[in-house]
Amino acid sequence: MLIRNKKVLFLFLFLTAVSNNLLFGDLRIGLLSLDNPLSLTVNICEGRYRMMIDGHYIIVNQDDNILINRAGSKILITTLGNNTILADSVILEPYEDDFFFSIRNNLTEGDQKEYYGKLIVKSDIQSLLVINEVNEDCYLAGVVQAEAGFKGSIEYFKTQTLLARTYLYMYINRHREDGYNLCDRTHCQAYHGKSQVKVIREAVNETRGQVLTSQDSILVFTPFHSNCGGQTQSSENVWLRRTAHLLGVTDPYCAYSRNARWMRKLRISEWILYLTEHGYTHHKYDDLAFEQLSRKQNYSAGSFSYPLTRIREDLKLKSTFFSVKLVDNNVILEGRGYGHGVGLCQEGAKVMAQRGFKMKEIIGFYFQGLQIMDINDVRQTMEINSAF
Numbered sequence: 001m002l003i004r005n006k007k008v009l010f011l012f013l014f015l016t017a018v019s020n021n022l023l024f025g026d027l028r029i030g031l032l033s034l035d036n037p038l039s040l041t042v043n044i045c046e047g048r049y050r051m052m053i054d055g056h057y058i059i060v061n062q063d064d065n066i067l068i069n070r071a072g073s074k075i076l077i078t079t080l081g082n083n084t085i086l087a088d089s090v091i092l093e094p095y096e097d098d099f100f101f102s103i104r105n106n107l108t109e110g111d112q113k114e115y116y117g118k119l120i121v122k123s124d125i126q127s128l129l130v131i132n133e134v135n136e137d138c139y140l141a142g143v144v145q146a147e148a149g150f151k152g153s154i155e156y157f158k159t160q161t162l163l164a165r166t167y168l169y170m171y172i173n174r175h176r177e178d179g180y181n182l183c184d185r186t187h188c189q190a191y192h193g194k195s196q197v198k199v200i201r202e203a204v205n206e207t208r209g210q211v212l213t214s215q216d217s218i219l220v221f222t223p224f225h226s227n228c229g230g231q232t233q234s235s236e237n238v239w240l241r242r243t244a245h246l247l248g249v250t251d252p253y254c255a256y257s258r259n260a261r262w263m264r265k266l267r268i269s270e271w272i273l274y275l276t277e278h279g280y281t282h283h284k285y286d287d288l289a290f291e292q293l294s295r296k297q298n299y300s301a302g303s304f305s306y307p308l309t310r311i312r313e314d315l316k317l318k319s320t321f322f323s324v325k326l327v328d329n330n331v332i333l334e335g336r337g338y339g340h341g342v343g344l345c346q347e348g349a350k351v352m353a354q355r356g357f358k359m360k361e362i363i364g365f366y367f368q369g370l371q372i373m374d375i376n377d378v379r380q381t382m383e384i385n386s387a388f
């Protein structure tokens with residue numbers, strides 16, 4: 001480490017003896033959503049932090065900015081009146097748990113995001129490796145806000161918290177080889193930093209330790225989606241694997257929510273071209289119409305049949321739950337719902353909670369045969385489940 005200022009050196013010596021009363025988070029979350037950063041600005045939004053650079057300490061205070069640039073296998077840290085330090089890593093630790101900082105990628109247009117807990121930055125193969133070390137409660141509140149939104153009642157957010165905590169423990173070693181537990185993208189669970197939404201924080205507190213398991217006390221995969229369109233989907237229709245707790249149910253709660261319906265208009269020629277590319281040979285208009293009163297697995301026109309999941313993916317449709325109508329020279333896809341449709345329907349769950357259903361009832365409605373139990377009583381945890 002190079003120190004190019006005597007005042008900084010003095011600070012190092014002085015602060016090595018500073019109080020050890022710091023927070024140590026439990027989880028390490030890789031902040032991949034910063035998009036391969038080469039240059040970061042970290043701002044201390046509130047409170048005081050101890051910045052550890054290769055084993056030496058500096059105090060940073062509210063409103064201080066820290067610039068971190070990748071410099072080959074090292075990082076270049078600029079702080080405290082343009083002092084520059086070349087180091088292997090930097091760790092920023094708050095003195096109290098409600099202090100927070102923000103991070104911005106200087107080379108992209110991305111948002112500035114705010115975080116509780118610690119920040120760890122070092123150089124990685126092609127960019128900076130950025131890790132937020134954060135306690136479970138703060139992490140889960142952030143995930144619930146990112147995945148379930150700001151608005152809703154307590155039982156809705158408790159339900160989402162249980163799904164997020166179950167996922168966390170089921171996949172806690174997913175990025176072990178990368179140096180952290182989970183990433184902040186939808187590859188794991190979306191996490192955009194801190195949540196200060198009171199009802200979300202209460203939901204996390206009230207469900208502390210609780211996860212969802214099968215009857216034999218094993219953590220289970222509990223997917224969710226925005227809106228099921230009135231009927232959830234069985235897992236085998238999406239992931240080709242039947243799962244006892246992921247069977248389709250009729251959902252009367254989400255019909256009037258934001259994502260209940262959608263429409264896509266295509267020219268008939270475009271639709272036929274698409275189908276022909278996948279084996280359709282009839283070229284007759286009268287067999288193209290298709291109806292889904294309840295969810296089907298395949299689109300069919302005459303003897304032609306093609307998986308709805310593939311059509312959804314290829315045409316970037318909101319769901320597979322759509323009917324096909326012919327109007328003039330156009331094909332109208334009339335769709336219901338948004339998302340894969342398996343497991344919990346978020347907009348339905350939100351309405352259930354508003355109508356007075358409890359978390360346990362909401363979970364029991366969308367998942368079959370699960371139990372809520374304490375993470376300490378779960379069998380076979382900490383395993384990576386690669387079933388999906």
Ligand SMILES: [Zn+2]
Pocket residue numbers: 174175182183184185187188189
């Ligand atoms: Zn991930």
Ligand SMILES: [Zn+2]
Pocket residue numbers: 227228229230231251253254345347348
């Ligand atoms: Zn629904």
